[in-house]
Amino acid sequence: MSIKGKAYVMGAFEHPTRDAPDKTTAQLHAECAKGALEDAGLSFADVDAYFCAGDAPGFGGLSMIDYMGLRNVRHMDSTETGGSSYLVHVGHAAQAIAAGKCQVALITLAGRPRNGGNRPGASLRPGGGGSGLSDGPPEAGFEHIYGGSTHNTYGMAAMRHMHEFGTTSEQLAWIKVAASHHAQWNDHAYLKDVVTVEDVVNSRMISDPLHLLDCCVVTDGGGAVIVTSPEVARGLDRPRVRLLGAGEAPKGVLGGDIDLTYSGAVWSGPRAFDEAGVTPADIKYASIYDSFTITVLMQLEDLGFCRKGEGGKFVADGNLISGIGKLPFNTDGGGLCNNHPTNRGGMTKIIEAVRQLRGEAHPKVQVPNCDLAVAHGTGGSLGIRHGAATLILEREA
Incomplete structure (x- = not known):
């Protein structure tokens, strides 16, 4: 099934901060969500799908849905492909909308690498378990030992x-x-x-x-986008993408x-x-x-x-x-x-x-x-x- 023309990006927001010593990662996610929803002319009550990746704290989507008070979510996705995750999420949101699973999808990103979060560029090291067997990624023993x-x-x-x-x-x-x-x-x-x-x-x-x-x-901050069905998009007073x-x-x-x-x-x-x-x-x-x-x-x-x-x-x-x-x-x-x-x-x-x-x-x-x-x-x-x-x-x- 093609997704061509079956979903619209109707809200977008980039957090203005680049250094956030006074905010938690969850707070940044929520502020980005609020900004994107306001940009689209929607509210948290309109959201019926939520997408996030590994940058979301706690149990990811489960934690953030509860933190942001999303009450109507009927579809969620926590696909993790690093920096490409959010583009994957837009495609997945369009698929879910086309299949009738949701109408308003919220996708958020946030992080604080300058203030205690994971910093890019860290050395890759193999994981280890107490039994002596590696609990890290399967390639660790073959690659990470060389200090990539x-x-x-x-x-x-x-x-x-x-x-x-x-x-x-x-x-x-x-x-x-x-x-x-x-x-x-x-x-x-x-x-x-x-x-x-x-x-x-x-x-x-x-x-x-x-x-x-x-x-x-290397910055703190985040962003969010709102993906909607064509029906929702036509009811919003925003340019349609x-x-x-x-x-x-x-x-x-x-x-x-x-x-x-x-x-x-x-x-x-x-x-x-x-x-x-x-x-x-x-x-x-x-x-x-x-x-x-x-x-x-x-x-x-x-x-x-x-x-x-x-x-x-x-x-x-x-x-x-x-x-x-x-x-x-x-x-x-x-x-x-x-x-x-x-x-x-x-x-x-x-x-x-x-x-x-x-x-x-x-x-x-x-x-x-x-x-x-x-x-x-x-x-x-x-x-x-x-x-x-x-x-x-x-x-x-």
Whole structure:
């Protein structure tokens, strides 16, 4: 069953805080939920489905449904695919709505990595049980003992891409430059200063070939979106953003038989575009997960915006900057400059795509006549296993 046109994103809210020493994670979830519902013109009483991922505290959905006083929930989903979870959730919400399981789905993200929550980039260590058998992930004894971290597994993917295709650090730097050009107009962005290619390649090396400015920011905060049925959407006094297609896919290491030069977007992207009935050439704006600059470059290739190995040329010379390049991306500054709460930036990709389609992005970065957008997320690590999710969204005339 296709979900094309059977669900709408009618509410979106990004928490303004980037440092929350005085709030709990549950409180941030609830404040994001309130903001998204108010944006849609709905209330907590209207919610009949709730979606969250591993960032939700306690028993996840069970805890948050009770905490927020949601009394009418008849469908819930706690799918966990890291930073891509929230794009998966939008697709799952659309499926549930199309199947008649619910009409108003609330999806929330929140975290406090700057104030005691899980920080991105921590070393990966195997779990252990008292019996001597590992209770950690099944791959732990084969991989984690070598000290893999977020930084060096992405660095490994970047180095392989450079080796295979001649990609350069200067080309990767253009992705950060584009993000910074957009972030300067975002009052809430964690990093607002415009940077140059030279600034990026001269910044401190973190994991060769990735420099400090190739890496995302670490912030507290969160966000939420509201997905509704067409009937509910038509009754709301808000611009209607229609879901045209959704795709999801896992990518693993298959016991070591892995090609580091592509991501799960090679599967999730075509599925979403096929369902939507559009092509990458039709897209006016792209929200692309940007935990590192290499993440963006590989996903642009895998989604079909350029051929494999040509991502470096595609992103160079400001091609991702709104008003200058042919594919404006992450016009809020993205995870590289604006916000990357609890290492799960997929939610912010949906929110900025909704802003663009509504015409509500900052005037300095608003894409003219933006009627079709892609939002894509990656959760996990390009260098090992990860989940990919792609959404195609349309402004309904």
